[in-house]
Every structure is written in structure tokens, then in C-alpha cells.
Amino acid sequence: MEFSKGHGTENDFVILPDPDARLDLDAGRIAALCDRRRGLGADGVLRVARAGALVSAGVLGELPEGTGADDWFMDYRNGDGSIAEMCGNGVRVFAHYLTAHGFENRREFVVGSRAGGKPVTVHETGPVLGEVTVDMGTVRTLGESAATIDGRVYPGIGIDVGNPHLACVDPHLNETSLAGLDLTSPGFDPGFFPHGVNIEFLTPIAAGTVHMRVHERGVGETRSCGTGTVAAAAAALRFDGASDGAVRVQIPGGSVEVRIEDGRAWLRGPSVLVATGELDDTWWSAPN
Numbered sequence: 527m528e529f530s531k532g533h534g535t536e537n538d539f540v541i542l543p544d545p546d547a548r549l550d551l552d553a554g555r556i557a558a559l560c561d562r563r564r565g566l567g568a569d570g571v572l573r574v575a576r577a578g579a580l581v582s583a584g585v586l587g588e589l590p591e592g593t594g595a596d597d598w599f600m601d602y603r604n605g606d607g608s609i610a611e612m613c614g615n616g617v618r619v620f621a622h623y624l625t626a627h628g629f630e631n632r633r634e635f636v637v638g639s640r641a642g643g644k645p646v647t648v649h650e651t652g653p654v655l656g657e658v659t660v661d662m663g664t665v666r667t668l669g670e671s672a673a674t675i676d677g678r679v680y681p682g683i684g685i686d687v688g689n690p691h692l693a694c695v696d697p698h699l700n701e702t703s704l705a706g707l708d709l710t711s712p713g714f715d716p717g718f719f720p721h722g723v724n725i726e727f728l729t730p731i732a733a734g735t736v737h738m739r740v741h742e743r744g745v746g747e748t749r750s751c752g753t754g755t756v757a758a759a760a761a762a763l764r765f766d767g768a769s770d771g772a773v774r775v776q777i778p779g780g781s782v783e784v785r786i787e788d789g790r791a792w793l794r795g796p797s798v799l800v801a802t803g804e805l806d807d808t809w810w811s812a813p814n
């Protein structure tokens with residue numbers, strides 16, 4: 527069974543080409559595959575399948591908005607095996623993979639996701655390096671909430687980018703103090719976020735840039751989160767009393783550019799394809 531491995535600003539994924547949606551991606555298998563000791567190791571899995579095939583296989587109940595049956599669908603799974611609606615870094619890596627591996631000849635096309643079809647523009651696509659812009663769609667503000675770390679409260683704003691985020695802009699944070707935060711298990715209000723939440727901690731905008739770290743639902747702290755960078759940019763602009771603008775978001779794994787206009791966001795950043803190989807079928811049928 528073929529796999530590839532790739533990352534977007536060090537948010538890493540195992541990519542499973544499965545155009546006809548034949549694979550059984552149960553949570554135990556995904557968790558074993560993503561485990562950094564007993565599996566290949568990754569923050570998540572991207573299954574590459576036709577949207578129509580996923581509907582026929584019963585993985586999707588119906589075609590998501592803006593997605594055609596022949597569109598490629600990013601069937602995203604978190605490292606713990608849970609399903610998430612969207613992954614911003616994942617879409618960039620997915621689009622790069624499709625073009626670099628001959629699944630797609632166009633440079634502009636739609637990638638299906640559970641949060642709807644996401645138009646992409648592939649600026650560069652080499653065997654290793656890619657650069658992609660994703661039209662992330664609507665950024666929806668959910669209201670004020672807060673995260674806690676070691677009893678300290680970080681006020682934040684709930685933001686829906688297809689998946690849920692709590693973006694906490696703290697004017698007392700700088701790059702150094704941000705690096706010192708313990709993001710093992712930040713607290714949040716489960717009444718506000720009944721399905722869990724991705725939590726971003728960030729500095730205000732200075733010279734067009736924010737510094738951000740993230741704790742992802744279903745994974746833990748990651749080196750980057752694309753949807754999280756969009757939520758962070760929206761929260762940072764709002765902190766400055768603005769709604770539109772371009773923000774460079776610096777994360778531990780690199781940096782990306784987010785542009786927000788009239789409540790819609792675009793995410794531009796790199797993608798790296800690291801390896802392609804074969805998973806052992808015996809291991810896949812009973813991972814241990």
C-alpha cells in the first residue's frame with residue numbers, strides 16, 4: 527500500500543492515495559500510523575479520494591457544498607484518529623501532492639473538504655517543494671471566550687474557519703515569552719466548544735507579523751496549524767480594531783501569509799513532500 531509523507535510549515539501528514547475510497551480508515555489504524563514510535567509518525571492523515579467515491583463508500587453522507595463528484599477530496603484525520611472538518615496546511619500539501627504526482631494537471635482547481643470545496647492556486651510544484659494559496663472561505667466570529675494555562679486566563683475570541691478555534695491575542699506576550707508557555711493541555715470552556723477546539727496563543731501585530739503557537743484538537747501542540755493561522759490573523763486584526771488586512775503569521779515551523787477581505791480569507795504558504803514508500807499490508811491489517 528503506497529503512502530507519501532509531507533508537511534506544511536512542519537505540520538506533518540501521511541498521505542494515502544485511495545482514489546476509489548477502498549481503504550478502511552478506522553481510528554485505531556490512523557492513531558497507530560501517526561504514532562511517532564510505533565507508526566510512521568504524523569500530526570494527521572490525508573486520504574486522497576474522489577469525492578463521489580467517498581459518497582458511494584458511505585464515508586460522506588453527501589457531497590459537501592462547492593464540491594463535485596469528480597473533485598479530489600481531502601479526507602482528513604487527526605493523529606488520534608478523530609475526523610476534522612478542515613486542515614489549512616493539509617490542503618496546501620494535498621494540492622501540491624496531486625500536481626506533483628500526476629493526479630491533477632491544472633494549477634487552479636477545487637479541493638473538497640468536510641467544510642466545503644476550497645479553491646486552490648498552485649504557484650510552484652516540484653517533486654519536493656511547493657507553494658500554494660488556498661481560498662479558505664468565510665471566517666465566522668463565534669464570540670468571546672478564554673483559555674487557561676496553569677491557572678492564568680487568556681481572553682480570546684472563538685472563530686470558525688470550517689473547524690473551531692479559540693484565538694488568544696495577549697499584549698503581554700512577545701516571541702520569547704510565547705516560547706516559554708506550557709501548551710501541554712490548555713483549558714477551555716467545553717460549554718462554548720462542545721466538540722473541542724484548537725487553541726492559538728499569539729502576540730499582537732507588529733510590523734505586519736504575529737507570532738503564534740497552537741494546541742490542536744485531536745493532536746496536541748503542533749509546529750503549525752493553517753486554519754489556526756487564519757483564526758489568529760482574524761483575531762489580531764480585530765484586536766487592532768480592523769477587519770481586513772494581510773498578516774504574516776510566524777509559527778514554530780515557519781511562516782505563512784493570511785489575507786482577509788470582507789470576511790473571507792486566503793492562506794498562502796509552502797509545502798514539502800518528503801518521501802514515498804510502501805506500508806506493509808500485514809501491519810496495516812493489524813497494526814501493533
Ligand SMILES: N[C@@H](CCC[C@H](N)C(=O)O)C(=O)O
Nearest residue numbers: 610613614615689751752753
Ligand atoms: N493542522 C490543521 C488543522 C487540523 C484539524 C484540527 N486539529 C481540528 O481538529 O480541527 C490545519 O493546518 O488547519
